[in-house]
Amino acid sequence: MTDQKDTLFKTVDALPGSFKFDARVAAVFEDMISRSVPGYQQILQLLPTLTRTFFKPDSTYYDLGCSLGAGLLAMHAGFGERSAQLIGVDNSSAMLTKAQQNLSHLDQETLRLSLQDLQDTEFDRAQMILMNFTLQFIPLADRHALMARVYASLHPGGVLVLSEKLKFSDPHTAELMAKIHYQYKKDQDYSELEISKKRDAIEDVLVPETLEDHIARLHSAGFKTVTPWIQNLQFISLLAVK
Numbered sequence: 001m002t003d004q005k006d007t008l009f010k011t012v013d014a015l016p017g018s019f020k021f022d023a024r025v026a027a028v029f030e031d032m033i034s035r036s037v038p039g040y041q042q043i044l045q046l047l048p049t050l051t052r053t054f055f056k057p058d059s060t061y062y063d064l065g066c067s068l069g070a071g072l073l074a075m076h077a078g079f080g081e082r083s084a085q086l087i088g089v090d091n092s093s094a095m096l097t098k099a100q101q102n103l104s105h106l107d108q109e110t111l112r113l114s115l116q117d118l119q120d121t122e123f124d125r126a127q128m129i130l131m132n133f134t135l136q137f138i139p140l141a142d143r144h145a146l147m148a149r150v151y152a153s154l155h156p157g158g159v160l161v162l163s164e165k166l167k168f169s170d171p172h173t174a175e176l177m178a179k180i181h182y183q184y185k186k187d188q189d190y191s192e193l194e195i196s197k198k199r200d201a202i203e204d205v206l207v208p209e210t211l212e213d214h215i216a217r218l219h220s221a222g223f224k225t226v227t228p229w230i231q232n233l234q235f236i237s238l239l240a241v242k
């Protein structure tokens, strides 16, 4: 996947809560998420291994909020020579157009991309469902119902991979993590102005929750085994097995 450097907030004015997954974001998204989310590449690197661990021939692998298709590509790498189906869902046409290009080498039996709101998506039976930093954009009140439908769609023994930005209930921990993440962004060549504009733009659009709230929701949706498998600062990835 090729991509431009993310200079969006060097030029764009950021009104509070104005962040959208439009064409300007899609054009720089790979660079944006890699330079903003420590450990994003690590998750993608481990996904083929996870896919092989849970692989079930001819079953379905979802990426909900698939953006440019990075997670679909990583799961496909885990298929090896074996056949299975990938379904990517995203409600941003700018993202999905680029995903189509990035995944154009996959045939129609292997890949389906669906331009849809997750809230309106009916899920087929699946072996693995990836939600890599997507639930955080779903309205809080709708999250439980969505996770209950995700649980219902999985085969017994199937796995949900849920990656999210965390909120911390202890203010000292919250401040510490925010401080290191701020430095991380500066180290990635974002200016202080770019960082503060992005923070304003995603306010109330990306709504993080605590680890405890995520774990409690996953258990109440029915998952028996729920565990973090990767964490970098406030960016965590959980495994939930049915």
Ligand SMILES: Nc1ncnc2c1ncn2[C@@H]1O[C@H](C[S@+](CC[C@H]([NH3+])C(=O)[O-])CC(=O)[O-])[C@@H](O)[C@H]1O
Pocket (backbone or CB within 6 Å): 021, 033, 064, 065, 066, 067, 068, 069, 070, 071, 089, 090, 091, 092, 095, 116, 117, 118, 119, 131, 132, 133, 134, 137, 138
């Ligand atoms: N209601 C919704 N329905 C469908 N899609 C949605 C919805 N809300 C948001 N999205 C989509 O969810 C994606 C979230 S980005 C995921 C990164 C990717 N998983 C990756 O591994 O590269 C994460 C981030 O930007 O932090 C965007 O493409 C939105 O259009």
Ligand SMILES: O=C(O)C(=O)Cc1ccccc1
Pocket (backbone or CB within 6 Å): 032, 033, 036, 037, 165, 198, 202, 206
């Ligand atoms: O930039 C941030 O602070 C984030 O929380 C990550 C992010 C990455 C891509 C789009 C929106 C938020």
